[in-house]
Amino acid sequence: MTSSPGLAGADRTPWLAAPSAIFLLVLFIYPCLYGLWLSFHPTEGGMLANYTKFFSSERQWPTIFTTLKLALPATLINIGVALPIAYRMRVKTPGQKWVTAALVIPITLGTVLVAEGMLTYFGPKGWLAQALGALHLYDGAIRLTHNYTGVLISLVISGFPFAFLLLLSYVTGIDPVLGRAAATLGAGPWQQFRNIYMPLLIPGIAMCFCLAFVQAYSVFPSAVLLGAPAGPTRVISIAAYEAAFEQYDYPMASAIAMMMGLAQLVVVVAVLALRRLVYRGPVTGGKG
Amino acid sequence: MASSTDTLQAPVPRRTGARIWNRTLSVLMAVFLVNVALMIATVAINSFAKVWRGTWLPDGWTVSWYADAWKEFQLGGLLIVTFEVMFAVVALAVLLGVPAAYALARRDFRGKRLLLFLFLLPLLIPPITYGIPLATVMYQWHLAGNLSGVILANLIPALPFVILVMTPFIEQIDPNLESAARVFGARTRHIFLHVLAPLLAPGILAAALLVLVRTVAMFELTFLTAGPDSQTLVVALYYAMFAPGVRTSQSVDAMAMVYMCVTLVWLLIALQFVNPTQLVSRVKEHPQPA
Numbered sequence: 001m002t003s004s005p006g007l008a009g010a011d012r013t014p015w016l017a018a019p020s021a022i023f024l025l026v027l028f029i030y031p032c033l034y035g036l037w038l039s040f041h042p043t044e045g046g047m048l049a050n051y052t053k054f055f056s057s058e059r060q061w062p063t064i065f066t067t068l069k070l071a072l073p074a075t076l077i078n079i080g081v082a083l084p085i086a087y088r089m090r091v092k093t094p095g096q097k098w099v100t101a102a103l104v105i106p107i108t109l110g111t112v113l114v115a116e117g118m119l120t121y122f123g124p125k126g127w128l129a130q131a132l133g134a135l136h137l138y139d140g141a142i143r144l145t146h147n148y149t150g151v152l153i154s155l156v157i158s159g160f161p162f163a164f165l166l167l168l169s170y171v172t173g174i175d176p177v178l179g180r181a182a183a184t185l186g187a188g189p190w191q192q193f194r195n196i197y198m199p200l201l202i203p204g205i206a207m208c209f210c211l212a213f214v215q216a217y218s219v220f221p222s223a224v225l226l227g228a229p230a231g232p233t234r235v236i237s238i239a240a241y242e243a244a245f246e247q248y249d250y251p252m253a254s255a256i257a258m259m260m261g262l263a264q265l266v267v268v269v270a271v272l273a274l275r276r277l278v279y280r281g282p283v284t285g286g287k288g
Numbered sequence: 289m290a291s292s293t294d295t296l297q298a299p300v301p302r303r304t305g306a307r308i309w310n311r312t313l314s315v316l317m318a319v320f321l322v323n324v325a326l327m328i329a330t331v332a333i334n335s336f337a338k339v340w341r342g343t344w345l346p347d348g349w350t351v352s353w354y355a356d357a358w359k360e361f362q363l364g365g366l367l368i369v370t371f372e373v374m375f376a377v378v379a380l381a382v383l384l385g386v387p388a389a390y391a392l393a394r395r396d397f398r399g400k401r402l403l404l405f406l407f408l409l410p411l412l413i414p415p416i417t418y419g420i421p422l423a424t425v426m427y428q429w430h431l432a433g434n435l436s437g438v439i440l441a442n443l444i445p446a447l448p449f450v451i452l453v454m455t456p457f458i459e460q461i462d463p464n465l466e467s468a469a470r471v472f473g474a475r476t477r478h479i480f481l482h483v484l485a486p487l488l489a490p491g492i493l494a495a496a497l498l499v500l501v502r503t504v505a506m507f508e509l510t511f512l513t514a515g516p517d518s519q520t521l522v523v524a525l526y527y528a529m530f531a532p533g534v535r536t537s538q539s540v541d542a543m544a545m546v547y548m549c550v551t552l553v554w555l556l557i558a559l560q561f562v563n564p565t566q567l568v569s570r571v572k573e574h575p576q577p578a
Binding site for chain 1: 311315317320390392397414415416417422505508525529540544547559564568
């Protein structure tokens with residue numbers, strides 16, 4: 001039924017995908033491959049000159065770990081908090097609709113606007129500092145911007161809604177009948193979660209972790225605007241940007257971009273391998 | 289649906305542990321939402337403030353920052369560029385993406401998995417990672433630094449997004465409708481225009497709105513490929529914040545408010561037609577078996 005081109009000759013329907021495929025091959029795959037090629041053709045030195053420069057420069061290689069130190073805690077916080085809340089809200093209620101709609105707002109506004117809001121709100125004289133001072137919860141100087149904490153907070157503000165909405169779509173994809181069947185057999189709420197939902201959710205959680213981590217690892221505007229881009233939050237994307245648009249060393253910039261991609265890939269592969277270790281079963285839980 | 293809610297909640301007597309746990313989760317969520325709301329409120333208040341330093345509320349109110357921002361940042365021009373980019377990206381993404389989604393939804397062919405992977409990849413790799421090699425290539429081809437470059441760059445994540453939203457949507461349309469039209473002698477073009485297009489309209493609308501919302505907020509790719517007169521609002525906002533002290537914080541916030549209004553208007557329209565979870569994933573709403 002689906003593919004009966006009839007007598008008219010070969011089915012040409014698949015070619016409808018050609019324009020999109022060509023566009024992405026030219027403007028996505030080719031630049032990525034070209035970047036890889038370019039990274040091995042430095043402006044001076046041998047093939048690996050860019051990479052040896054990256055790993056011998058005190059301003060370059062530590063960025064891998066600076067970024068990791070931001071992205072990993074941010075991702076763990078986001079997933080760790082989003083998972084129980086998404087699980088709790090799995091039953092459709094009017095509240096769910098409002099909360100999900102409200103959570104879309106920080107995602108939609110984007111990191112630049114979040115940074116602008118945070119500079120005032122979390123700043124040393126912002127509402128948060130004033131409120132904490134007025135309540136005598138914390139009387140010292142409050143420094144939540146232009147440092148590591150500022151970038152971490154911004155990663156939570158933009159990353160938590162993302163993790164929550166993604167996990168919510170995985171959780172609601174699991175048939176609630178399964179949980180109820182377990183309940184009739186005497187399973188308590190915790191047992192239902194641990195033995196019914198959790199195994200089905202593992203693939204979704206792993207996927208969500210990968211996406212959230214990769215996003216956090218490529219943090220750029222908030223690391224510049226809210227962090228200390230010269231030191232503690234000099235993340236890898238800043239290093240790549242400087243190489244490309246301040247030193248105009250495109251081969252070096254490509255090499256750094258490749259390192260950024262590689263670091264993300266390593267973590268993603270590690271998470272997926274871990275998932276396979278913990279859980280063997282169908283790749284998708286529910287409708288993932 | 290109602291019965292399922294009842295059975296889930298009614299008969300189980302809640303223990304205090306569970307109650308504390310649930311309360312904690314609600315509080316966490318509330319803290320997050322309240323802080324984000326207050327954060328947005330500070331931007332709004334500051335944009336109307338005469339002076340606001342270290343007090344709960346500013347001393348006086350004014351709207352003059354908006355006039356300042358309009359002149360200083362040439363907001364008129366920025367808005368035009370932003371809208372041009374937005375609509376061009378949406379139109380191109382729909383034009384290229386919907387036929388591709390149709391091919392993926394209706395046919396099995398060799399290399400389909402590879403094609404799906406190609407369409408998924410730009411959504412999995414973050415823009416800044418591929419943006420730098422992309423900008424390098426585009427500058428070499430003299431594509432970057434102008435409006436068409438910004439549009440092409442933004443199309444890279446937008447096109448796969450349309451394809452991945454539309455493919456399941458097309459799958460659930462009965463192929464018999466097309467077959468019937470074909471039996472009566474309709475040509476492919478006519479089937480597309482008179483049978484598919486009306487059926488696809490709601491899906492296209494949803495996909496277009498989702499892409500629209502994502503494109504307005506897309507910072508990285510625009511930032512890397514824009515020239516001085518092809519900046520969108522969000523990139524101009526970044527530059528205004530990047531050089532603190534040059535501009536007053538109020539006029540930057542006035543600009544942020546303009547950006548926020550542009551974004552939120554589209555978001556509100558989009559939320560009428562789509563599920564919020566669709567903004568982050570392509571999972572569509574399933575009717576849950578009761």
